[in-house]
Amino acid sequence: MLTVNHLAKSYDGEKKSLTDVSFSVRSGEVTVIIGPSGAGKTTILRSINQLIRDDEGEILFDQIDMRQLNRVQLRRARSHIGMIFQSYNLIEPLTAIENVLHGCLGTKSNFAGIFSIYNNREKEEALKLLQKVGLEEFAYQQCRNLSGGQKQRVGIARALMQHPKIILCDEPIASLDPKSTITVMDILRGLAVNDGISVLINLHQVDIAREYADHVIGINNGQVVFDDRTQALSDAAITGIYRKNANLEGSLVHES
Amino acid sequence: MIKPENQISLPTQVPTGPRLTIPLRFRDRRRITIMLTLLVLAYITLITLPTMIPSHFKLGAALMSFTENIKIMFLQPHLTNTTFLTLLGALGQSILLAFLTTLLGSVLAFFFALASTRRLAPTPLVLGIQSLMAVIRAIPTVLWVLIYSVVFGLGADAAVVGITFHSVAYLTKVYADSMDELSPDSIETMQAMGLKKGTIIRQAVIPYLVSSYFSWTFIRFEINFADAIAVGAAAGAGGIGYQLFMSSSFYFNFHEVGVMVYMILAFALVLEIISYRLRSVTNQ
Amino acid sequence: MNPNLQQVNHFFNKKRFRLSLILVILGLAYAGASLGLGFQTHSLLNIQDGIAWLIQNFIPNEASKGYWHEISQQLFRTFLVAVAATTCAAVGALFLAIIGAKTLTAAITVSWVIRGFSSLLRNIPIVAWAMILLFSFKQNDLTGFLALFFMTLGFLTRAFMETIEDFGTEKIQALQATGATYLQVIFQGLLPEIAVALMSWILYMIENNVRDATLVGLLTGTGIGFIFNLYFKSLRYGAAGLVVLSVILLVVTVELISNLIGRLLS
Numbered sequence: 001m002l003t004v005n006h007l008a009k010s011y012d013g014e015k016k017s018l019t020d021v022s023f024s025v026r027s028g029e030v031t032v033i034i035g036p037s038g039a040g041k042t043t044i045l046r047s048i049n050q051l052i053r054d055d056e057g058e059i060l061f062d063q064i065d066m067r068q069l070n071r072v073q074l075r076r077a078r079s080h081i082g083m084i085f086q087s088y089n090l091i092e093p094l095t096a097i098e099n100v101l102h103g104c105l106g107t108k109s110n111f112a113g114i115f116s117i118y119n120n121r122e123k124e125e126a127l128k129l130l131q132k133v134g135l136e137e138f139a140y141q142q143c144r145n146l147s148g149g150q151k152q153r154v155g156i157a158r159a160l161m162q163h164p165k166i167i168l169c170d171e172p173i174a175s176l177d178p179k180s181t182i183t184v185m186d187i188l189r190g191l192a193v194n195d196g197i198s199v200l201i202n203l204h205q206v207d208i209a210r211e212y213a214d215h216v217i218g219i220n221n222g223q224v225v226f227d228d229r230t231q232a233l234s235d236a237a238i239t240g241i242y243r244k245n246a247n248l249e250g251s252l253v254h255e256s
Numbered sequence: 257m258i259k260p261e262n263q264i265s266l267p268t269q270v271p272t273g274p275r276l277t278i279p280l281r282f283r284d285r286r287r288i289t290i291m292l293t294l295l296v297l298a299y300i301t302l303i304t305l306p307t308m309i310p311s312h313f314k315l316g317a318a319l320m321s322f323t324e325n326i327k328i329m330f331l332q333p334h335l336t337n338t339t340f341l342t343l344l345g346a347l348g349q350s351i352l353l354a355f356l357t358t359l360l361g362s363v364l365a366f367f368f369a370l371a372s373t374r375r376l377a378p379t380p381l382v383l384g385i386q387s388l389m390a391v392i393r394a395i396p397t398v399l400w401v402l403i404y405s406v407v408f409g410l411g412a413d414a415a416v417v418g419i420t421f422h423s424v425a426y427l428t429k430v431y432a433d434s435m436d437e438l439s440p441d442s443i444e445t446m447q448a449m450g451l452k453k454g455t456i457i458r459q460a461v462i463p464y465l466v467s468s469y470f471s472w473t474f475i476r477f478e479i480n481f482a483d484a485i486a487v488g489a490a491a492g493a494g495g496i497g498y499q500l501f502m503s504s505s506f507y508f509n510f511h512e513v514g515v516m517v518y519m520i521l522a523f524a525l526v527l528e529i530i531s532y533r534l535r536s537v538t539n540q
Numbered sequence: 541m542n543p544n545l546q547q548v549n550h551f552f553n554k555k556r557f558r559l560s561l562i563l564v565i566l567g568l569a570y571a572g573a574s575l576g577l578g579f580q581t582h583s584l585l586n587i588q589d590g591i592a593w594l595i596q597n598f599i600p601n602e603a604s605k606g607y608w609h610e611i612s613q614q615l616f617r618t619f620l621v622a623v624a625a626t627t628c629a630a631v632g633a634l635f636l637a638i639i640g641a642k643t644l645t646a647a648i649t650v651s652w653v654i655r656g657f658s659s660l661l662r663n664i665p666i667v668a669w670a671m672i673l674l675f676s677f678k679q680n681d682l683t684g685f686l687a688l689f690f691m692t693l694g695f696l697t698r699a700f701m702e703t704i705e706d707f708g709t710e711k712i713q714a715l716q717a718t719g720a721t722y723l724q725v726i727f728q729g730l731l732p733e734i735a736v737a738l739m740s741w742i743l744y745m746i747e748n749n750v751r752d753a754t755l756v757g758l759l760t761g762t763g764i765g766f767i768f769n770l771y772f773k774s775l776r777y778g779a780a781g782l783v784v785l786s787v788i789l790l791v792v793t794v795e796l797i798s799n800l801i802g803r804l805l806s
Contacts, residue, residue, distance in 0.1 A: 049448055051444060051447070051448055074450075075450040075451075075452070076450060078447070078449060079451075080450075081448070081450075083448045083449070085441070085445065087441060089441045089442055089444075089445040090442075091442055091459065091463050091464070092464075093463040093464060093466070094463050095551075097548060097551070098459075102446070102449065102459055103449065105449070105451050105455050105459065106449050106451055107450075108455075110453075110455055112455075113451065113454060113455025113458060113459060114454050114455060114458045116458075116459075116556075118552075120545060123545055123548045124542065124544075124545055126548075127545070127548065136544075140551060158449075162449060285804060286735075286736060286804070289801060289805055290735050290736070290739055290805070293739065293743075293801055297623060297626075297627045298627065300620060300623045300624065300627070301624040301627040304621065304623070304624040305624055305628075307681075308621070308624070308680070308681040308682045309682060310680045310681075310682070313680075313682075318676045318678075319676075321675070321676040322673065325675060326672065329668075329672065348576070349577060352573040352576045353577060355569070355573050356570065356573040356574065356577065356579060359566065359569070359573075360584075390792060390795070391788055391792070393791075394751075394787065394788040394790075394791035394792050394795075395784060395787060395788060395791075396751045396754045396755055396787070398754065398755050398758055399768065399784060399787070402772060403590060403593075403594060403598075404590050407586075407589050407593050408583060408590075411578065412579040413579055413580060415577075416577065417590070420584075482665060482666070485665045486665065486666060486667055486755055489667040489759060490667075490755060490758045490759055497665070497667055500665065500667050500668060500671070501667065501759075504668070504674075505671060505674070508675065510672065510675075513672070516668075517664055517665070520663065520665055520668075521660070521664065524659075525663075
């Protein structure tokens with residue numbers, strides 16, 4: 001589904017943020033990336049849909065290298081990659097249903113986008129997705145009036161509206177209370193198991209990773225230090241992932 | 257209505273140029289800046305004030321005549337050379353002029369702002385448009401109207417185009433500043449979903465912008481109303497400003513000026529009430 | 541059809557209808573206003589004529605160089621008058637704002653009186669100020685100074701009042717709780733805290749007054765506005781162009797200085 005090979009990225013040309021990161025994500029599985037903050041988790045996720053332009057490596061999504069695409073091709077590829085954010089990133093003054101419908105604009109013309117033209121099938125689908133995340137009665141609420149958990153569920157519905165093959169989640173539950181965390185993680189898990197979507201999640205809660213992940217990737221200091229099934233994630237492995245200043249190569253500088 | 261232009265003229269980012277040799281502490285730098293600025297302002301004021309009073313000038317007599325005129329204006333307003341209806345028509349003209357120029361200005365400025373916000377446009381374009389607008393803004397509205405009244409002939413066309421010029425330059429800046437203040441998150445999210453630029457502007461930028469767009473446009477309407485009066489007087493472009501100019505500098509009739517000032521104040525009061533309402537609506 | 545779907549359609553149609561209604565109303569208002577003023581929209585397409593004319597006639601030529609001395613002198617005068625008017629008005633406005641701010645005032649009536657007074661000063665058109673003053677003070681810099689002074693006083697009083705009120709009641713009460721006197725609260729507690737905000741208002745007003753000074757000069761026959769009018773009416777366009785250029789230079793310079801100070805204050 002998604003294979004990342006030898007990804008490297010540096011800011012300012014010196015300080016390496018990622019050095020030689022390789023891993024792959026299978027369809028219908030929840031893959032979780034864990035690691036200390038500043039280890040490069042967000043950089044990896046954002047490199048996949050090229051929100052961050054990486055310096056070296058190969059990102060094969062459906063056998064196509066995302067790094068080789070031109071502007072139009074990249075836009076087309078992105079329209080099938082769902083993304084979920086820690087701060088939800090909804091358009092707060094608009095209603096939930098409008099935000100969900102934004103998900104299908106990637107494949108439509110600018111004209112349709114500017115005049116908010118959606119066909120009946122899309123509208124029906126948006127309603128169904130809101131029902132799926134349990135928010136059908138909030139369809140006409142402005143998103144700024146929703147709670148954090150509700151906003152994140154709108155975000156998931158919006159991502160699903162894109163008919164994604166993969167959903168990238170950047171710390172999706174970092175701002176949520178425990179109850180909403182479970183709701184959101186259950187929904188994400190369901191997407192992988194029932195709909196066969198690959199779900200790639202950045203997390204910093206190890207217990208959640210253990211409970212929901214099929215596969216875990218541990219990142220420390222811009223390098224993959226763990227890449228195995230969840231069952232293999234022993235306490236010793238976790239200590240290894242979270243070890244401070246994992247100075248694997250002398251040249252590495254620890255990011256605070 | 258309080259005009260939050262102080263936000264405009266003061267960009268918040270700290271310059272990243274070469275450091276001062278003596279690194280001043282943050283608060284010290286502020287205090288020294290304020291002290292120095294105040295000193296310079298006080299110095300300029302103190303050397304200017306004495307030179308402004310001309311020789312053989314009777315300040316007492318001037319003040320007497322000034323208070324007398326103020327008294328005539330505010331306490332004995334009445335009309336002799338013109339009718340109330342004529343003045344009402346003239347006031348209407350000025351209001352229409354302010355409305356038309358604000359409308360034209362806000363539509364044009366919106367597109368210029370899209371092309372001059374760092375969020376959406378490439379840097380050379382941003383800098384180009386911003387410098388052009390700064391130059392247009394530097395020329396007072398009256399001069400624009402005077403210039404266009406030579407090209408188009410004295411009349412509505414010159415007044416509208418002249419005031420619109422200044423409105424566009426001003427609104428482009430404030431709209432672009434409000435766009436710059438938008439969080440980049442929502443635009444980035446839309447890009448991550450593969451949306452096209454027009455769609456992003458319509459679905460992510462505009463919804464956040466509506467309220468500041470309205471309040472800035474309203475502020476500009478107030479400015480344009482004042483400008484419409486000034487232009488009427490100084491460039492002979494009609495409206496209540498022209499009537500004001502005629503009454504005061506041709507007929508020296510301050511009773512009439514009083515009536516007009518009261519009319520203008522009444523309209524200003526209406527505007528102030530509207531802006532108060534608008535603010536309480538947007539603050540909800 | 542699915543009732544939920546109908547609801548979605550209804551929602552979007554209502555939104556679209558509201559938007560169209562606003563656009564139609566604005567369009568009609570535009571047409572009405574154009575008709576009322578006798579403005580022809582197609583003259584917007586002739587804007588470039590003005591620019592072309594400007595470039596053809598306003599480029600300062602050899603002859604206009606002779607005016608440079610007079611222009612620079614008047615420009616400097618205008619700048620001085622604008623600064624002096626703003627500074628004097630700022631002192632008065634600070635005094636009025638401290639007396640009148642709701643958080644500091646002795647009586648709420650005082651606050652409303654000052655508020656009304658500042659609103660009056662601000663809303664009397666600058667044309668009226670200029671004309672009344674011209675009649676009493678005749679054609680000199682003092683007239684322009686006073687016209688700017690009154691406008692600025694009204695504007696800054698209101699701005700300073702709101703700045704002080706934004707500072708909040710709690711902080712002032714906290715200072716009073718330490719046993720500070722009224723004057724101590726103001727000079728040691730309040731003013732240092734809001735100095736930056738007040739400064740940025742003053743700088744903004746200086747910028748604005750440099751521009752308005754041209755207008756006042758035009759009306760009262762003083763300063764840079766007067767010589768522009770003189771050259772313009774006597775068709776000495778090269779010299780008039782030089783005036784415009786120098787005004788641009790002055791305003792942009794003042795803006796840059798005020799931005800620089802603003803950055804030092806941030």
